[in-house]
Amino acid sequence: MNPSLARGLAYFLAGVLALAPAACTPPAPQPRQTVTIPDNEIDPAVWGKAYPEEYELWKKTEEPISARRSKYKTGMDSGPVTMDKLSHFPFMALLFNGWGFGIEYNEPRGHAYMVRDQLEIDSSRLGAGGVCLSCKSPYAPGLQKELGTDYYRKPFREVLAKIPEKNRDLGVACIDCHDHRDMGLRISRGFTLLEAFRAMGVDPGRLTRQEMRSAVCAQCHVTYNIPKDAEGQSVGLYFPWQKGNYGAITIEAIIAQIRSDPRVLEWKQAVTGFRMAFIRHPEYEFWTNQSTHFRAGASCADCHMPYTVVGVHKVSDHRVMSPVQADMKACKQCHAQSPQWLRDRVFSIQDRTVSILIRAGYQCATVAKLFETAHRARAEGKTIDAALYDRAKEFYEEAFYRTVFMGAENSVGFHNPPEGLRILGDAIAFGTRAEAYLRQALAKAGVEVPLKVDLEILKYVDQRGEKKLRFDPSLEFKDPFGLQDRFF
Amino acid sequence: MNPSLARGLAYFLAGVLALAPAACTPPAPQPRQTVTIPDNEIDPAVWGKAYPEEYELWKKTEEPISARRSKYKTGMDSGPVTMDKLSHFPFMALLFNGWGFGIEYNEPRGHAYMVRDQLEIDSSRLGAGGVCLSCKSPYAPGLQKELGTDYYRKPFREVLAKIPEKNRDLGVACIDCHDHRDMGLRISRGFTLLEAFRAMGVDPGRLTRQEMRSAVCAQCHVTYNIPKDAEGQSVGLYFPWQKGNYGAITIEAIIAQIRSDPRVLEWKQAVTGFRMAFIRHPEYEFWTNQSTHFRAGASCADCHMPYTVVGVHKVSDHRVMSPVQADMKACKQCHAQSPQWLRDRVFSIQDRTVSILIRAGYQCATVAKLFETAHRARAEGKTIDAALYDRAKEFYEEAFYRTVFMGAENSVGFHNPPEGLRILGDAIAFGTRAEAYLRQALAKAGVEVPLKVDLEILKYVDQRGEKKLRFDPSLEFKDPFGLQDRFF
Numbered sequence: 019m020n021p022s023l024a025r026g027l028a029y030f031l032a033g034v035l036a037l038a039p040a041a042c043t044p045p046a047p048q049p050r051q052t053v054t055i056p057d058n059e060i061d062p063a064v065w066g067k068a069y070p071e072e073y074e075l076w077k078k079t080e081e082p083i084s085a086r087r088s089k090y091k092t093g094m095d096s097g098p099v100t101m102d103k104l105s106h107f108p109f110m111a112l113l114f115n116g117w118g119f120g121i122e123y124n125e126p127r128g129h130a131y132m133v134r135d136q137l138e139i140d141s142s143r144l145g146a147g148g149v150c151l152s153c154k155s156p157y158a159p160g161l162q163k164e165l166g167t168d169y170y171r172k173p174f175r176e177v178l179a180k181i182p183e184k185n186r187d188l189g190v191a192c193i194d195c196h197d198h199r200d201m202g203l204r205i206s207r208g209f210t211l212l213e214a215f216r217a218m219g220v221d222p223g224r225l226t227r228q229e230m231r232s233a234v235c236a237q238c239h240v241t242y243n244i245p246k247d248a249e250g251q252s253v254g255l256y257f258p259w260q261k262g263n264y265g266a267i268t269i270e271a272i273i274a275q276i277r278s279d280p281r282v283l284e285w286k287q288a289v290t291g292f293r294m295a296f297i298r299h300p301e302y303e304f305w306t307n308q309s310t311h312f313r314a315g316a317s318c319a320d321c322h323m324p325y326t327v328v329g330v331h332k333v334s335d336h337r338v339m340s341p342v343q344a345d346m347k348a349c350k351q352c353h354a355q356s357p358q359w360l361r362d363r364v365f366s367i368q369d370r371t372v373s374i375l376i377r378a379g380y381q382c383a384t385v386a387k388l389f390e391t392a393h394r395a396r397a398e399g400k401t402i403d404a405a406l407y408d409r410a411k412e413f414y415e416e417a418f419y420r421t422v423f424m425g426a427e428n429s430v431g432f433h434n435p436p437e438g439l440r441i442l443g444d445a446i447a448f449g450t451r452a453e454a455y456l457r458q459a460l461a462k463a464g465v466e467v468p469l470k471v472d473l474e475i476l477k478y479v480d481q482r483g484e485k486k487l488r489f490d491p492s493l494e495f496k497d498p499f500g501l502q503d504r505f506f
Numbered sequence: 507m508n509p510s511l512a513r514g515l516a517y518f519l520a521g522v523l524a525l526a527p528a529a530c531t532p533p534a535p536q537p538r539q540t541v542t543i544p545d546n547e548i549d550p551a552v553w554g555k556a557y558p559e560e561y562e563l564w565k566k567t568e569e570p571i572s573a574r575r576s577k578y579k580t581g582m583d584s585g586p587v588t589m590d591k592l593s594h595f596p597f598m599a600l601l602f603n604g605w606g607f608g609i610e611y612n613e614p615r616g617h618a619y620m621v622r623d624q625l626e627i628d629s630s631r632l633g634a635g636g637v638c639l640s641c642k643s644p645y646a647p648g649l650q651k652e653l654g655t656d657y658y659r660k661p662f663r664e665v666l667a668k669i670p671e672k673n674r675d676l677g678v679a680c681i682d683c684h685d686h687r688d689m690g691l692r693i694s695r696g697f698t699l700l701e702a703f704r705a706m707g708v709d710p711g712r713l714t715r716q717e718m719r720s721a722v723c724a725q726c727h728v729t730y731n732i733p734k735d736a737e738g739q740s741v742g743l744y745f746p747w748q749k750g751n752y753g754a755i756t757i758e759a760i761i762a763q764i765r766s767d768p769r770v771l772e773w774k775q776a777v778t779g780f781r782m783a784f785i786r787h788p789e790y791e792f793w794t795n796q797s798t799h800f801r802a803g804a805s806c807a808d809c810h811m812p813y814t815v816v817g818v819h820k821v822s823d824h825r826v827m828s829p830v831q832a833d834m835k836a837c838k839q840c841h842a843q844s845p846q847w848l849r850d851r852v853f854s855i856q857d858r859t860v861s862i863l864i865r866a867g868y869q870c871a872t873v874a875k876l877f878e879t880a881h882r883a884r885a886e887g888k889t890i891d892a893a894l895y896d897r898a899k900e901f902y903e904e905a906f907y908r909t910v911f912m913g914a915e916n917s918v919g920f921h922n923p924p925e926g927l928r929i930l931g932d933a934i935a936f937g938t939r940a941e942a943y944l945r946q947a948l949a950k951a952g953v954e955v956p957l958k959v960d961l962e963i964l965k966y967v968d969q970r971g972e973k974k975l976r977f978d979p980s981l982e983f984k985d986p987f988g989l990q991d992r993f994f
Contacts, residue, residue: 270987308854313847359801366796370924374931381935409957416992431924436858439927443862443934444989447869450938451993454945455957461949469897469943499758501932504904505939 045330055198060156061185065192069201071328075336076192080130088342089365090372090430090495093125100124100135104479105493109379110425111479113386113418116288118143119296121483126299126428129338132189136174140483146170146244146284148177149252152210153238156191157181162209170244170252195234203230207237214240214257220264231317232302239301239318241272241426245281258282259303265312267303269441273419290389292411297422304427309434324348340429364432369498371424371431374442376497378421380506381449384471385414388456391465400463410455417449470506534818543686548644549673553680557689559816563824564680568618576830577853578860578918578983581613588612588623592967593981597867598913599967601874601906604776606631607784609971614787614916617826620677624662628971634658634732634772636665637740640698641726644679645669650697658732658740683722691718695725702728702745708752719805720790727789727806729760729914733769746770747791753800755791757929761907778877780899785910792915797922802840812836828917852920857986859912859919862930864985866909868994869937872959873902876944879953888951898943905937958994 053068066073083094092101103123104111114120122140132154136144144150149170151158161180162169169177178186185191197204205211205222211233215222225233245254258279262271276282276295283293306312311321321341323334341348342364346357353360389410392402420441424431431438460467480489496502541556554561571582580589591611592599602608610628620642624632632638637658639646649668650657657665666674673679685692693699693710699721703710713721733742746767750759764770764783771781794800799809809829811822829836830852834845841848877898880890908929912919919926948955967977984990 270989310851313851313854314843355802363798363801366801367924370928374928377931377935405957435924436855436919436927439924439931440858440862440987443865443927443931446931447865447934447938447993450935450942454938454942457942458945458949458955461946467946469893499928501758504901505935 057198058193059198060188060191060193062188062191065196065198069192069333071331071333072336073192075326075328075333077130078337079128079189079339081128081337083339083343087345087361088340090368091125091340091342091428092493093127094339094343100127100138102487102490102493104482104487105490106495107376107379107425108475108479108489108494109376109383109473111482111489112289112383112473112475113287113379113422115478117285118145120288120478122485122487129190133178133187134189137187140485140487142483144174147174147252148172149244149255150174151177152207152242152255153190155181155186155188156193156206157185159206159208167253170254190238194237203227203234205230205233205237210242210255210257211237211240214259215264217260218262218264218267228315228317231319232306235318235322236302239299239428240303241297241300241423243276243279243282243295244284245279246284247281253281262303265306265308268307269420269423272297272300272303272423273416276419277415287386289386290414291393292389292415294415294418297419297426299426299428300423301428301433304423304429304437305433307434307437309437311433320351321348324351367432367435368430371435371438371442372495373497373499373501374439374446375421375424375431376495376502377505378417378442378445378449379425380473380502381446381453382414382418382421383473383475384506385410385417385449385452385456387471387473388453388460388467389414391467392456392460392463395460395463395465400465403459403462406455406459406462410452410459413448413452413455417445417447417452420445420448473506545686546681547686548676548679548681550676550679553684553686557680557821559819559821560680560824563814563816563821565618566825567616567677567827569616569825571827571831575833575849576828578856579613579828579830579916580981581615582827582831588615588626590975590978590981592970592975593978594983595864595867595913596963596967596977596982597864597871597961599970599977600777600871600961600963601775601867601910603966605773606633608776608966610973610975617678621666621675622677625675628973628975630971632662635662635740636660637732637743638662639665640695640730640743641678643669643674643676644681644694645673647694647696655741658742678726682725691715691722693718693721693725698730698743698745699725699728702747703752705748706750706752706755716803716805719807720794723806723810724790727787727916728791729785729788729911731764731767731770731783732772733767734772735769741769750791753794753796756795757908757911760785760788760791760911761904764907765903775874777874778902779881780877780903782903782906785907785914787914787916788911789916789921792911792917792925793921795922795925797925799921808839809836812839855920855923856918859923859926859930860983861985861987861989862927862934863909863912863919864983864990865993866905866930866933866937867913868961868990869934869941870902870906870909871961871963872994873898873905873937873940873944875959875961876941876948876955877902879955880944880948880951883948883951883953888953891947891950894943894947894950898940898947901936901940901943905933905935905940908933908936961994 055065055068059065062073062076086095088094095101101124103125110123111120114123118140121142124135127135136150136154147170148161151161151174161177165172165177194206195203212222240257242255242257244252245256247253258272258275259267261274262268282295284296285294286292287294319334322338323336324347325332326335342361346360349360350357392407396402424438424442427433457467476489543553543556547553550561550564574583583589589612591613598611599608602611606628609630612623615623624638624642635658636649639649639662649665653660653665682694683691700710728745730743730745732740733744735741746760746763747755749762750756770783772784773782774780775782807822810826811824812835813820814823830849834848837848838845880895884890912926912930915921945955964977969976
């Protein structure tokens with residue numbers, strides 16, 4: 019061989035060998051840069067220096083999903099626009115008429131919007147005061163400690179103003195769920211979740227890491243009640259789990275607690291004039307009540323924050339969204355079927371839940387209108403049978419709370435399908451029996467009630483509040499099984 | 507080495523080597539003996555010569571399960587004793603009062619008992635005639651062809667007597683599902699199932715083998731109607747699938763068909779005086795209506811006839827039973843969890859279904875008693891509002907058929923959990939609205955109705971029929987969620 023050719027070839031081969039490791043082997047994960055996060059540091063930008071991948075994903079909770087993948091949960095689709103839940107389910111406008119939820123009630127968007135949405139929503143939704151910050155801001159635990167009862171009671175914007183301006187509309191942040199020293203999971207809401215666990219005899223210190231991967235979500239994705247003083251001012255905040263058990267916080271236990279504490283009758287329903295409590299997004303309660311996924315050992319994070327790869331790091335996806343919106347990626351960790359197959363299963367369950375939810379909702383609305391009729395008749399001097407009336411009221415409340423529970427939980431039944439449909443079946447049972455008692459009582463009083471009660475639904479769902487919010491018929495969810503018109 | 511010791515050792519080793527193949531390798535599967543099964547041979551003993559393993563398993567359908575493993579399905583526990591379904595669900599005794607099902611209605615036992623149980627049951631259950639043999643005997647297709655309308659109409663025992671005595675109480679046999687030439691699956695019930703498939707536009711010849719592994723079961727595990735002539739004599743038999751589709755034979759389609767054909771109003775409900783149709787064990791309809799297991803490509807045989815090993819043969823288990831009774835063996839083919847875990851899932855679904863079924867059942871019973879009250883009032887000369895009455899009757903029928911559907915399907919909801927609870931939710935919606943209209947109508951007529959209607963349930967469930975069958979309170983299934991007493 020020509021020496022110079024040989025030398026050239028040798029250089030070439032040496033070059034190939036030198037390049038080979040970079041071209042053929044993936045880069046090895048790098049040890050994380052050590053960044054010290056100061057004690058009590060709230061600003062996510064500081065945490066983000068140590069955990070830039072999680073931080074960037076967390077910031078993405080403000081990005082809408084480009085394509086509509088969900089069938090009934092529309093909040094993530096909308097980006098800058100909020101989706102009107104009262105147009106989705108007009109019966110809610112009637113039932114919640116009398117306070118903020120009946121004026122403006124939107125599908126939840128990404129975590130980034132939790133305070134921003136509060137600043138834009140009809141002001142009636144902030145009536146409870148500073149207490150509304152409890153899940154919305156990482157500053158809440160500090161403010162609650164500092165201000166005591168004033169934290170709950172003082173006007174929302176007044177308490178909000180105590181948060182440094184830069185972080186005022188932050189929403190859930192790293193410190194809400196993580197220990198800054200080792201990124202372990204921690205419960206920051208001692209005054210709500212830890213109290214609720216202790217009331218059930220659960221030692222929060224003994225929860226496993228996998229249990230903690232749900233418990234941190236349970237700081238906010240739960241129902242709660244706001245006790246009021248004699249003047250109607252907020253004086254606290256608690257989860258109504260006192261009569262439940264870990265893994266069995268049933269709707270029956272929640273209703274029993276609510277009905278045992280008149281301080282939590284937070285609002286007056288306009289149509290009936292009844293003081294009522296309320297139920298909010300009971301995700302944790304519903305799902306942990308012996309659902310298949312709970313019993314299989316899954317956690318909230320397994321399905322809503324699946325592991326993903328960013329660069330060379332494997333991190334849990336801090337965008338936090340429905341698996342349906344994320345193209346069923348989380349499901350595929352355990353299930354071998356195609357995304358379309360899995361999605362069809364979800365929709366099949368949700369179709370059935372929505373059908374019965376709509377039935378239960380309009381049933382409650384019908385009863386509310388019959389109470390309105392009964393009250394009008396009484397005002398005109400007619401006598402309404404007290405035994406029938408009282409039992410109807412009791413049953414109406416049972417139906418109402420069940421219906422609100424299922425209307426508020428954010429999976430449209432998927433988190434626990436048979437339990438959801440059981441709850442709704444009982445909602446219909448209680449609600450329709452209440453209608454039966456009222457029809458009987460009204461007939462006894464000589465009041466005619468037609469086969470279908472006129473719900474005057476537009477009166478409630480159209481032209482709502484200071485913004486004169488309109489009913490958008492294109493958003494309404496109709497009964498997928500087409501039976502609705504037989505009843506209402 | 508001592509020569510004799512060496513020789514002894516050599517013999518010993520030779521013996522070990524000779525034994526080794528038998529001791530260490532499992533015997534190879536033997537080719538099956540060729541036995542010719544004559545055309546149209548019905549006798550299983552002849553088939554059994556070719557397929558002794560399947561034959562022996564088939565014979566075991568007469569053996570009870572020693573330990574009670576199921577929670578709500580008790581028929582396989584009992585062996586020689588039948589389990590009284592009307593004691594399990596006393597509301598059924600009230601609703602079915604007026605014909606055989608209200609007198610004696612037992613939990614199904616193993617396949618071996620299908621004719622034997624008919625010979626022992628209260629004779630009112632055989633009133634429809636020879637038609638009752640259609641699923642009970644492999645001779646049925648031949649008799650139907652031979653006798654024409656007389657097959658349906660003639661007294662049960664008269665048609666039964668045409669079967670050779672030896673095979674008179676045979677129950678389902680090989681020929682009902684198999685081709686004698688190659689053991690392939692075949693549909694023997696052309697006059698029912700094939701007609702029903704064709705009415706939905708399904709070409710039975712195009713069903714896959716896996717679909718056939720369910721279709722052969724669908725020859726009998728379906729609901730059916732028996733049209734009557736003007737004299738009330740049976741003139742046919744059909745499955746009410748005409749308004750359904752393959753994979754979507756919904757309860758709505760079934761009810762629409764039933765209500766469109768007055769010939770199938772087979773009986774008169776005693777409490778209301780209404781002529782009614784009936785719904786029987788709609789396993790195939792319920793399960794194929796988009797259940798998860800159906801959509802996952804399972805067949806009836808996958809879960810109820812799992813593969814098993816008999817000697818050196820792998821055969822499907824012809825004992826045919828609930829996977830729960832068989833210690834979840836079939837489930838473990840696909841599911842990795844423990845039998846106890848899987849069983850708990852089944853029971854969790856069944857508890858919820860039973861709770862709402864009981865609610866729906868007593869709701870129908872309540873409405874029936876209110877119709878009885880209304881009829882009595884009318885007989886006394888009082889006026890019952892016609893519009894309220896008519897709508898109540900329409901809704902009552904909708905509720906009744908849904909409740910009977912879910913009370914008759916043999917999985918207590920498991921075959922299709924959300925669909926079952928949807929059906930029951932609507933049953934309660936229709937049934938309780940019917941109660942509402944009747945309470946209103948009765949109040950208008952000046953008739954007092956108490957908060958809880960007295961169902962006089964013992965009048966119906968105790969001392970039934972020629973055998974004076976007693977209510978057994980120890981068998982009654984109570985609402986697992988404890989809400990029943992609030993309503994009834």
